Amino acid sequence: MSAHADAQNMIAARLLDGRDRVMSLPVLVIMPHNRCNCRCMMCDIWKIRQVRELTAEDLTPHLNSVRELGVKWVIFSGGEPLLHPHLSELSSLFRNEGIRVTLLTAGLLLERRAEMIAKNFDDVIVSLDGPIEIHNRIRAVPGAFQRLVRGIGALRRWRAEIPVRGRCTVQKENFCRLRDTVRAGHLMALNSISFLAADLFSAAFNRTQGWPEERRSKVALNCREVEQLADEMEALIRDNQKDIEDGFIVESPCKLRRIVLHFRAQLGQCPPASPPCNAPWVSAVIDADGSLLPCFFHQSIGNIYSGSLKDVLNSERAINFRRHLDISANPICQRCVCSLHLASSRTDIDRL
Numbered sequence: 001m002s003a004h005a006d007a008q009n010m011i012a013a014r015l016l017d018g019r020d021r022v023m024s025l026p027v028l029v030i031m032p033h034n035r036c037n038c039r040c041m042m043c044d045i046w047k048i049r050q051v052r053e054l055t056a057e058d059l060t061p062h063l064n065s066v067r068e069l070g071v072k073w074v075i076f077s078g079g080e081p082l083l084h085p086h087l088s089e090l091s092s093l094f095r096n097e098g099i100r101v102t103l104l105t106a107g108l109l110l111e112r113r114a115e116m117i118a119k120n121f122d123d124v125i126v127s128l129d130g131p132i133e134i135h136n137r138i139r140a141v142p143g144a145f146q147r148l149v150r151g152i153g154a155l156r157r158w159r160a161e162i163p164v165r166g167r168c169t170v171q172k173e174n175f176c177r178l179r180d181t182v183r184a185g186h187l188m189a190l191n192s193i194s195f196l197a198a199d200l201f202s203a204a205f206n207r208t209q210g211w212p213e214e215r216r217s218k219v220a221l222n223c224r225e226v227e228q229l230a231d232e233m234e235a236l237i238r239d240n241q242k243d244i245e246d247g248f249i250v251e252s253p254c255k256l257r258r259i260v261l262h263f264r265a266q267l268g269q270c271p272p273a274s275p276p277c278n279a280p281w282v283s284a285v286i287d288a289d290g291s292l293l294p295c296f297f298h299q300s301i302g303n304i305y306s307g308s309l310k311d312v313l314n315s316e317r318a319i320n321f322r323r324h325l326d327i328s329a330n331p332i333c334q335r336c337v338c339s340l341h342l343a344s345s346r347t348d349i350d351r352l
């Protein structure tokens with residue numbers, strides 16, 4: 001049977017079993033504020049001038065859906081969520097429901113808002129893109145690294161045991177300093193660090209028209225650099241074996257090597273390969289303008305101002321999107337840097 005017939009049969013089977021209706025949504029990502037106070041070279045979100053924010057009044061009508069869909073984990077992402085003046089109010093909506101609430105932040109405001117965060121969030125993920133000079137250069141904010149360190153210190157003074165995890169976006173400025181980044185993570189007393197490749201092609205990060213080649217080349221790797229990345233990755237796997245075994249480095253060696261393959265695919269050295277992912281069936285992203293996205297990279301499937309979260313998630317448009325999405329063949333998925341593959345178990349969520 002041909003691959004095309006296989007795909008047709010798969011879609012037909014899904015039509016019959018109603019699999020593309022979402023009745024359970026373990027993970028909900030919310031972007032409460034659309035602007036950012038960093039100026040990162042791999043992102044254009046900081047260029048947004050018009051402020052958009054979600055309020056408690058916007059989200060409260062969706063709490064019934066949140067209950068019905070069994071949301072277990074809410075992640076506040078951005079933009080920079082800490083620019084939102086009433087973030088604690090938003091967080092309380094979900095914590096009052098017994099839902100784990102995570103803050104994903106670049107950390108410039110961590111110190112100033114440490115008490116609020118310690119009291120209103122279960123855990124924090126910070127962007128850490130290298131040792132001091134590299135991190136500050138990528139953020140394009142002098143002292144960003146030092147502010148992050150002070151912020152984590154302040155957070156731990158308010159709540160010593162609060163988990164703080166790091167996330168490093170691999171790109172031209174830091175690809176040969178991965179081991180130093182892990183070292184920096186230890187010095188900051190992070191609980192763990194994870195790596196992902198920089199996204200260069202999607203319309204996410206306020207790049208609605210995509211990037212011109214000249215801009216992309218400032219973040220992408222060339223043929224020589226990708227060989228250096230391969231060497232650095234092998235050195236990381238070899239030298240930091242204990243960090244991988246005890247989970248300080250979140251990714252397995254296989255997943256770390258996939259980052260190298262991702263950059264190789266960009267150079268045409270190997271075919272692009274989609275990661276395992278079921279994000280559009282187990283999660284959703286609410287943007288600051290109320291748009292509901294199936295993941296960070298695909299386009300909106302509706303808006304939370306037009307109906308309940310559960311209804312928008314199961315609108316004809318949303319179901320059609322999922323029904324026709326073939327992750328292995330979709331070109332956006334084939335270039336995806338941040339996928340989610342989740343069984344519907346609590347253990348899976350705790351591991352993330």
Ligand code: SF4
Nearest residue numbers: 036038040043079106
């Ligand atoms: S990558 Fe993150 S921290 Fe940097 S400008 Fe974009 S949203 Fe802000």
Ligand code: SF4
Nearest residue numbers: 277295297333336339
């Ligand atoms: S692979 Fe990436 S782009 Fe495709 S659905 Fe999953 S998260 Fe979205």
